[in-house]
Amino acid sequence: MNIDSIKDGIVIDHITAGKSMQIYHLLGLDALRCSVALIKNVNSHKMGKKDIIKIDTDYEVDTDVLGYVDPGATISIIRNGKIVEKRTLSLPEKLTGVLTCKNPRCITATEQELSHIFFLSDKDAGVYRCLYCETKAEKPTL
Amino acid sequence: MRSLIDILELTTEELSGLISVANDIIDHPQKYAEACKGKKLATLFFEPSTRTRLSFEAAMYELGGNVLGFSEAQSSSAAKGESVADTAKTISCYADIIAMRHPKEGAPLVASMNASVPVINAGDGGHNHPTQTLADLLTIYREKGGFDNLTIGLCGDLKFGRTVHSLIAAMSRYKNIKFVLISPEELKLPSYVKKDILKKNGIPYEQTTDLLSVMPELDILYMTRVQRERFFNEEDYLRLKDSYILTPEKLETAKETLSIMHPLPRVNEISVAIDDDPRACYFKQVLNGKYMRMALILKLLEVEV
Numbered sequence: 001m002n003i004d005s006i007k008d009g010i011v012i013d014h015i016t017a018g019k020s021m022q023i024y025h026l027l028g029l030d031a032l033r034c035s036v037a038l039i040k041n042v043n044s045h046k047m048g049k050k051d052i053i054k055i056d057t058d059y060e061v062d063t064d065v066l067g068y069v070d071p072g073a074t075i076s077i078i079r080n081g082k083i084v085e086k087r088t089l090s091l092p093e094k095l096t097g098v099l100t101c102k103n104p105r106c107i108t109a110t111e112q113e114l115s116h117i118f119f120l121s122d123k124d125a126g127v128y129r130c131l132y133c134e135t136k137a138e139k140p141t142l
Numbered sequence: 143m144r145s146l147i148d149i150l151e152l153t154t155e156e157l158s159g160l161i162s163v164a165n166d167i168i169d170h171p172q173k174y175a176e177a178c179k180g181k182k183l184a185t186l187f188f189e190p191s192t193r194t195r196l197s198f199e200a201a202m203y204e205l206g207g208n209v210l211g212f213s214e215a216q217s218s219s220a221a222k223g224e225s226v227a228d229t230a231k232t233i234s235c236y237a238d239i240i241a242m243r244h245p246k247e248g249a250p251l252v253a254s255m256n257a258s259v260p261v262i263n264a265g266d267g268g269h270n271h272p273t274q275t276l277a278d279l280l281t282i283y284r285e286k287g288g289f290d291n292l293t294i295g296l297c298g299d300l301k302f303g304r305t306v307h308s309l310i311a312a313m314s315r316y317k318n319i320k321f322v323l324i325s326p327e328e329l330k331l332p333s334y335v336k337k338d339i340l341k342k343n344g345i346p347y348e349q350t351t352d353l354l355s356v357m358p359e360l361d362i363l364y365m366t367r368v369q370r371e372r373f374f375n376e377e378d379y380l381r382l383k384d385s386y387i388l389t390p391e392k393l394e395t396a397k398e399t400l401s402i403m404h405p406l407p408r409v410n411e412i413s414v415a416i417d418d419d420p421r422a423c424y425f426k427q428v429l430n431g432k433y434m435r436m437a438l439i440l441k442l443l444e445v446e447v
Binding site: 103105106107108109110111113114121122130131132133134136 | 225226227244245246247248249251252266267268269334338
């Protein structure tokens, strides 16, 4: 299978196999008008299988969202066909507008205009809690 | 400008400072009689509360300040659909400090993010109630002379009881503390409290459904009410509400130095026959709550006496 290499754009590599579609939606890539290649189950020496997303435009990836969903992924910035920068990710300290608090007793349940904000409460276990009520976040599913 | 939303926002040094001021207020009330003259406390109570609201109001009056506010959501603009953020911004124009109780968890935090004056969380649903914990801590300090080397029994509703969670978090900072968790199966302490606080800090604890079997080892027995408003289901409430009732007979094996505490209001979980027992501390807790709220108001308003 051939996918053209990118001249100026972004490659999100080392995505856990099967997560690329979730990342595609969470990053809002469906709204882009440029070419976006979503490649699933690529053979990987390190990971066995991995997914890759190639975005054929200069695009600022939300690293908080990506770091939350798949902290092992990497971002490569491509300029004139060459990698000019590589970024690794980590779990963000705070997530705004990514997760929704499911606690019916939380203030966000009644005040719709409030941003849903979660903070990293346990780095080792990757646990996020609602800033307002401290309810544990559920991983987003699509 | 600082607020108090969660008891853990206070360092142990700050807690010691508040206890020291509260003790000084108890010993020298006249010294503080005009400390907040010209200052106003707004008590924004979106759900009913007798004790906490009156305690805040008494605290402010005893500091020489004034009080304004409301005691139920129906008499506020919330009934017209005003947001907590807008209420906080508005009240900031009238008052120097806000005490807020709200049925929704996190509402006082939202208020503190929008107010231009300090906000004190006076209880947000089943979540936090830091000034109750301040009352509990002053009581423990005055009864026991400090916070170290104590076996603390927590009895009743340990699942929904916010005061219990806050007290565990606050007491876990001290040396040689042991918790005995006494509750029916359905109202056990949530696993995240055990994991995030007790196990994380290496605090020993035991869980039991039998109050009598652990009574002799307790230095403090903290009773709680099984609260109707925390249940979605009336049947569950009725089945569990009488699970643990403390009577003089049950205290026969208790230490002479035991301190019996309760955040109040009680329904029937402590027999009135115990009220005259010198080990009963729950009405002292009420009084201590007022002194700690006075100390907290002084601290947040940055008033030096």
